[in-house]
Amino acid sequence: MADIRTIDQLQDALDKEMSWRLKEVVAFSVASKANDPERRYFIRAGVALLYAHWEGFVKNSSELYLSFVDGRGLNYNQLKSCFSVFGLKSKLQMLAASRQSQTNVEAFDFILQELGSKARLQLGSAINTESNLTSKVFSNIATSLDINLSTYSSRFNLIDESLVHRRNKIAHGEYIDIGGKEFGELLDDILQIMREYKTDLENAASTEAYKR
Template sequence: MADVRTLGQFQDALDKEMSWRVKEIGVFKVASRRNSPENKPFIRAGVALTYAHWEGFIKKSSEIYIKYVDHKNLSYRDLKTCFAVFGLKSRLTTLVNSKKSVSNIDAFEFLIKEIYNTAKLDLASAVDTQSNLSSKVFCNIANSLAIDTTPYDTRFNLIDKKLVEQRNAIAHGEYLILSGADFSTLVTEVLELMRQYKTDLENAASLESYRRSI
C-alpha cells in the first residue's frame, strides 16, 4: 500500500481504488444490455463481480483511511476510542478473556502507560468483511471508523437482498434469473453506495473526525 501521509495522497489513493473498479463493473453493465444467448450467464457473473468490488472497495478504502490516521502520529489519548482500539486490541482482549490476575494487571498497567504514547494502529486484522459484507457487517466496519451509518439505513435491503443474497445464490450454484435492466439498476445503486462511502471517508479525513473531542 502506497504512503498516504497527506490529505491529497489519501484522496488520490481512494480515487485510484474506485476508478478501476468502476471501469471493470462497467464492462459487464454494457455487455448485459446485449441480446444474445450469453446474456444470462454474463449477468450472473456480473452480479458476483459487483459484489466482489463492493466488498473489496469497503475493505481497501477503510484500510487506507486507517493507514492515513496512523501516519498522523497522534497519541492514543488524542484519538477517538474506536481508532485507539486498533492499536490496543491485543491488550484489551487479555482483559476480557484472561482469568489470571497477573495477566490482567499487566495488561491494564500497559494501557495506562501507553495512552500518552504515539499510537501504532494494526492494519492486519482491522477490517474484517467476513467474506459476506452484509449491512450488519458494513455497519460494524463503518462504526469502527466513526462513520455515521444512518444515511445508509434505506440501502440495507439493497445490500442484503439484491446484492449479498443474490451473490450467495450464484456462488452456491443456484440458477438466478435477472434481466439486463435489473442488473444495470443493481450496478448503479451499488456504485452509488461505494461513492457515498468514499465521500464519507474523505469528509472524515478533511474534518479530522478521527480526533477525540476536547
C-alpha cells in the same frame, strides 16, 4: 500498502481504488444489455463481480483511511476510542478473556501507560469483511471508523437481499433470475453506496473527525 500521510495522497488513492473498479463493472453492464441469449451469462457473472468490488472497495478504502490516520503521528489519547482500539486490541482482548487477576492488572497498566504514547495501529488485520459483506458486517466496519450509518440504513435490505444473497446463490451454483434492467439498477445503487462511502472517508479525513 504505501504510507498515506496527506489528504491529497488519501484522495488520490481512493480515486484510483474506485476508478478501476468502475471501469470493470460498467463493461459487464454494457454486455448485459446486449440483445442476445448470452447476456444472461454476463448478468450472472456481473452480480458476482459487483459483489467482489463492493467487498474489495470497502475493505481497501477503509484500510487506506486507517493508514492515513496512523500517519498522523497522534497519541492514543488524541484519537477517538474506536481508532485507539486498533492499536490496543490485543491487550483489550486479554482483559476480556483472562481470569487471572495479575494478568488483568498488567494488561490494564499497559493500556494506561500507552495512552500518552504514539499510536501504532495494527493495519494488517484491522478490517475484516468476513468474506460476506452484509449490511451487518459493513455497519461494524463503518462504526469502527466512526462513519455515520444514517444515510446507509435504508439500503441495508438492498445490500443483503439484492446483492449478497444473489452472489451467494451464484457462488453455490444455484440459478438466479435477474434481467438486464434489474442488474443495471442494482449496479447503479451499489456504486452509489461505494461513492458515498468514499466521500464520507474523505470528509472524515479533511475535518479530522478521527480526533478525540
